[in-house]
Amino acid sequence: MDSSNSIDHSKVQHWILNKYDAKRIEDELLQHNHTVEIIQHYLKAFDKARIEIRQTNGFIWMICGAFLGFVCCVLSLWNPIPELFYPILFGPTPLSIVIVCYGLYLVFE
Numbered sequence: 379m380d381s382s383n384s385i386d387h388s389k390v391q392h393w394i395l396n397k398y399d400a401k402r403i404e405d406e407l408l409q410h411n412h413t414v415e416i417i418q419h420y421l422k423a424f425d426k427a428r429i430e431i432r433q434t435n436g437f438i439w440m441i442c443g444a445f446l447g448f449v450c451c452v453l454s455l456w457n458p459i460p461e462l463f464y465p466i467l468f469g470p471t472p473l474s475i476v477i478v479c480y481g482l483y484l485v486f487e
Contacts, residue, residue, distance in 0.1 A: 384416060385423050394427055436484030443477030446470055 393403055400421055407417045450471040457463055 385419055387423070390420070390423050390427050393424055394431065398424075400424070432487075433485050436481045436486075439481030439484060440478050441481075443474045443479075443481060446477065447474035450474060 398406075403421060403424060404417055407420060412420075450466055450469075454463060454467045454471075
């Protein structure tokens, strides 16, 4: 039997939403008399789904940080109000760099 057909993805989503760990998932599957092979496939699917969610969140953080940095760059170059040049340049710009770095951390960890 193909392992991709035997995995119930709604169970995997349920485990992710309820923040189960691998040991708890394994215990639950053993109670339902699943084989070791099926349990391994479920754990791989669970890990893959968690990694996908983490990477998606990382890309969202990177996009938000890049947009904030772009807006700060445009406002610094355009300089519509000269008194706000330094607060715009040195306020949200480092914050945008931190946000992008956090997104990179989520993606590459």
